[in-house]
Amino acid sequence: MPPLSRNPIAFALIAIALLILIGSTLTIVPETRQAVIVRFGEPVRIVNRYRPDEQFGKTGAGIIARLPFAEQIVWIDKRVLSVEMERQQVLSTDQLRLQVDAFARYRIVDPLRMYISAGSEDRVSDALRPILGSALRNELGKRPFASLLSPERGQVMENIEAGLNRVARQYGAQIVDVRIKRADLPDGTPLESAFTRMRTAREQEALTIRAQGAKQAQIIRAEADANAARVYAESFGKDADFYDFYRAMQSYRYTFAPDKQGSTTMVLDRDNEFLKQFQGR
Amino acid sequence: MNRFFGWMPGFVSGMVQGPWGSKGDDPDGGDNKGGGGDGGPRNPWTQPGRNSGQKGPSAIEDLLRRGRESFGNRDGGGGGFGGLPQRPGGKTLWPIALVLVLLLWLALTCIHRVGPQERGVVTLLGKYSRTLSPGISLTLPAPLESVNTVDVEEIRTIDIGSASEESENLVLTGDQNIIDLAYSVRWNIRNPELYMFQLSDPDASVREVAESAMRSVVASISLDDALGAGRTEIEQQVELRMQEILDGYRSGIRVQGVAIKQADPPVAVNDAFKAVSAAQQTAQTYLSEARAAAQQVTAKAQGEAAAFDKVYEQYRLAPDVTRRRMYYETMEGVLANTDKTIVESGNVTPYLPLPEIRRRAATAAAPGATQAEEAR
Numbered sequence: 051m052p053p054l055s056r057n058p059i060a061f062a063l064i065a066i067a068l069l070i071l072i073g074s075t076l077t078i079v080p081e082t083r084q085a086v087i088v089r090f091g092e093p094v095r096i097v098n099r100y101r102p103d104e105q106f107g108k109t110g111a112g113i114i115a116r117l118p119f120a121e122q123i124v125w126i127d128k129r130v131l132s133v134e135m136e137r138q139q140v141l142s143t144d145q146l147r148l149q150v151d152a153f154a155r156y157r158i159v160d161p162l163r164m165y166i167s168a169g170s171e172d173r174v175s176d177a178l179r180p181i182l183g184s185a186l187r188n189e190l191g192k193r194p195f196a197s198l199l200s201p202e203r204g205q206v207m208e209n210i211e212a213g214l215n216r217v218a219r220q221y222g223a224q225i226v227d228v229r230i231k232r233a234d235l236p237d238g239t240p241l242e243s244a245f246t247r248m249r250t251a252r253e254q255e256a257l258t259i260r261a262q263g264a265k266q267a268q269i270i271r272a273e274a275d276a277n278a279a280r281v282y283a284e285s286f287g288k289d290a291d292f293y294d295f296y297r298a299m300q301s302y303r304y305t306f307a308p309d310k311q312g313s314t315t316m317v318l319d320r321d322n323e324f325l326k327q328f329q330g331r
Numbered sequence: 332m333n334r335f336f337g338w339m340p341g342f343v344s345g346m347v348q349g350p351w352g353s354k355g356d357d358p359d360g361g362d363n364k365g366g367g368g369d370g371g372p373r374n375p376w377t378q379p380g381r382n383s384g385q386k387g388p389s390a391i392e393d394l395l396r397r398g399r400e401s402f403g404n405r406d407g408g409g410g411g412f413g414g415l416p417q418r419p420g421g422k423t424l425w426p427i428a429l430v431l432v433l434l435l436w437l438a439l440t441c442i443h444r445v446g447p448q449e450r451g452v453v454t455l456l457g458k459y460s461r462t463l464s465p466g467i468s469l470t471l472p473a474p475l476e477s478v479n480t481v482d483v484e485e486i487r488t489i490d491i492g493s494a495s496e497e498s499e500n501l502v503l504t505g506d507q508n509i510i511d512l513a514y515s516v517r518w519n520i521r522n523p524e525l526y527m528f529q530l531s532d533p534d535a536s537v538r539e540v541a542e543s544a545m546r547s548v549v550a551s552i553s554l555d556d557a558l559g560a561g562r563t564e565i566e567q568q569v570e571l572r573m574q575e576i577l578d579g580y581r582s583g584i585r586v587q588g589v590a591i592k593q594a595d596p597p598v599a600v601n602d603a604f605k606a607v608s609a610a611q612q613t614a615q616t617y618l619s620e621a622r623a624a625a626q627q628v629t630a631k632a633q634g635e636a637a638a639f640d641k642v643y644e645q646y647r648l649a650p651d652v653t654r655r656r657m658y659y660e661t662m663e664g665v666l667a668n669t670d671k672t673i674v675e676s677g678n679v680t681p682y683l684p685l686p687e688i689r690r691r692a693a694t695a696a697a698p699g700a701t702q703a704e705e706a707r
Contacts, residue, residue: 078457081528106459106524113456129531130580132539153539155580199505199550226580229543233550234501235509245599248508248554252603256610263614267621274625278632285636292646295654296639299661306665314669324662325673 074118081111084161086124089117093124093162100128100159126161126171130226133175135182139236146195147240151232154182154214160222167221174221178214182228185213198233440473448484450523453477459524481523486587489516489538491545499597502546508554509600513593514566516541516573518586525583533582537573541589544572554596562591 079085085097098110116123134153141147156178158164158171168174189206190198198206211228218225235241286293306314318325444467445451451463455476463470463478470476492500492513499511518537520526530536548568552561569589577584596604646653 080457081454081459106528107461109458111454112458127531129529130536130582131531132536153543155536196507199503199507203547203550227576229539229576230546231539231542232546233503235503241509244507244509245597248596248600249603251508252600252607256603256607259607259610259614260617263610263617266614267617270618270621270625271628274628278628281629281632281636285639288640288643289646292643292650292654293639296642296657299657302661302665306669308668315672316666316669317672317674320673324659324666 071118075115076113077116077123078113079111081106081109082127082129084126084128084158085114086126086161086165087116088122088124088165089120093165094121096161098128099161100157124161124165126158126164128158130155130157131171131175132156133178133182135179135186138183138186140187140190140198142190142193142195142198144194147236148190148195148198149232149234149236150186150190150230152182152186152228152230154178154211154228155226156218156223157226158222159224163220163222165222174218174223177221178218178223181217182210182214185210186230189213203230437472441469441471443468443470443478443480445480446482448482449480450483451478451480452523452527454479459528462523479527481520481526483520483523486517486519487534487537489518489541491515491538491542492593501597502549504549504554504557505551506553509597510549510554510557511593511595511597512545512549512557512591514541514545514569514589514591516586517588517590518584520583521585522583525581527583529581529583533584536580536582537577537584537586540573540576541569544569544576545589548572557594558596562594565589566591 077085079098081098084099086093087095087097097114098112101109132153132155135151138150138152139147140150156174158174164174168177189210193206197203207228207230211225214228215225235244320328443451443463445463445465447465449465451468453460453463453470453476455471460476470478490513492498492511500513501509502512504510516537526533545565548565549557552565555561557565566589570586573586573589577586595601
């Protein structure tokens with residue numbers, strides 16, 4: 051190589067300068083980011099802006115060129131971002147407290163507006179967080195406790211999402227969804243009273259079960275008695291007179307059986323039926 | 332890449348020290364030279380020199396000398412930068428070294444092995460280009476295309492709540508009761524490019540979505556269902572719901588299944604729940620006792636009725652005789668065991684010494700009984 055190779059310092063300097071130039075001209079925009087190109091503080095264009103239902107590979111991602119030094123790139127996340135609200139205590143219309151954890155997912159759809167109004171994703175999250183909290187409190191506070199647990203909750207979420215979306219739009223963001231992660235009774239009295247309610251409900255159930263069992267048992271016994279009575283009647287009813295005699299005999303045997311308590315003394319009249327042959331008549 | 336970096340130290344130190352030029356006579360330079368002679372990895376540049384016909388240490392010496400000369404010929408300001416060995420022909424070794432490094436670079440960054448359970452997501456200058464299937468694939472070299480491999484078969488598991496007693500994951504049910512739930516979610520990656528590009532934190536998202544879905548499903552059913560028969564249904568509904576939400580994000584995640592490991596009443600009310608099952612036991616006991624008694628009563632009735640029927644059958648054949656016989660038999664049995672006093676009826680008013688009779692009965696009870704036995 052001619053003169054350059056003999057002057058390695060110059061060669062190195064030029065090479066470094068070239069590298070810096072290339073580095074500040076060409077930039078790779080990945081699929082996960084949107085880029086706002088800012089020329090002396092003024093945004094001039096947006097690369098790889100989010101469009102709904104786009105196919106990866108057909109997005110604006112790739113290598114881009116810009117004016118070196120004059121144009122800066124502001125990176126903005128293109129993915130679905132999440133903002134989590136710290137626990138909120140919500141008071142329902144029937145004065146019951148509920149502790150709610152919620153999260154919202156959003157995506158920056160207007161990087162330019164977002165750059166102007168917020169500057170970074172973190173600040174968008176910071177701006178959305180309190181609004182999510184207050185929207186949640188307002189919406190949930192309009193309803194009785196029971197409906198917070200019911201499928202009606204879907205409607206609540208939609209209202210919150212709509213409210214949040216209005217604010218998000220100012221930051222160039224779009225809410226993907228809002229969801230309640232947890233809805234718990236706060237520790238202390240509300241939780242304790244819920245436990246007490248559960249406990250008494252169970253105690254009541256236990257009593258009911260026992261009473262029902264006793265009732266069933268009684269019915270079973272009564273049915274058996276009735277059945278027995280029917281069987282007796284069917285059989286003995288054939289000859290009531292003979293039954294009277296038969297049963298009397300049984301009864302005598304039983305009553306005067308030798309193993310019964312107390313001895314028996316009988317005073318028999320001579321005219322007794324049993325002794326009628328005594329007299330030799 | 333590791334292999335490439337393994338080579339780097341030798342390469343870099345060669346650049347800095349310029350062992351063939353600037354400091355040929357110090358010990359370090361000597362070591363490097365020896366390494367080159369062995370063809371070891373620390374000094375790849377000497378290999379071409381050996382291939383071109385020169386042999387052994389003499390070739391190195393030669394090289395070294397030439398390097399020194401070329402250094403001496405320089406203006407002096409170059410320092411380590413210009414200290415390059417030369418090929419025997421007098422040309423510099425730079426191009427060969429560059430080609431070698433380049434080849435290595437190409438080999439390491441163009442050929443990719445994707446395991447059977449993996450997919451490789453290829454981005455061309457940051458832009459998604461294609462997804463590699465398992466096997467060996469070729470891509471453009473590193474700065475142009477880069478490959479991220481994602482394991483799509485591996486089932487990842489997220490556990491929420493624990494089965495231990497100290498930490499409870501309390502969930503409100505539809506009837507405003509509280510249940511302690513522990514469950515796990517299994518998921519894998521269905522679509523690697525969506526998984527990589529869509530969500531900022533996919534793994535945490537799955538967890539949040541699982542909690543949200545589980546709570547909303549449990550909030551729609553009663554405590555009894557959640558504790559007992561409704562479990563399978565909860566699992567299915569949560570799975571469906573999660574998949575719905577994750578598809579809404581276009582997350583590229585497939586929920587493989589939700590398993591409820593534990594659904595118990597909270598510890599604080601556990602005793603009351605145990606009391607219920609105790610009550611169930613008691614009720615069962617009542618019932619089985621009643622059934623046993625009923626069996627007894629019925630059997631007794633049937634037995635007695637059957638006995639009466641049998642006797643009655645015979646009685647009908649000869650009513651008078653049977654009746655007499657039964658009467659005498661019974662009276663026999665009865666009177667044999669008793670003390671008897673027979674009195675004349677009529678106008679005599681008998682004196683009945685009741686205390687006397689009672690005393691006699693008491694003393695003669697045992698012998699009387701035996702006499703009765705004998706009489707029979």
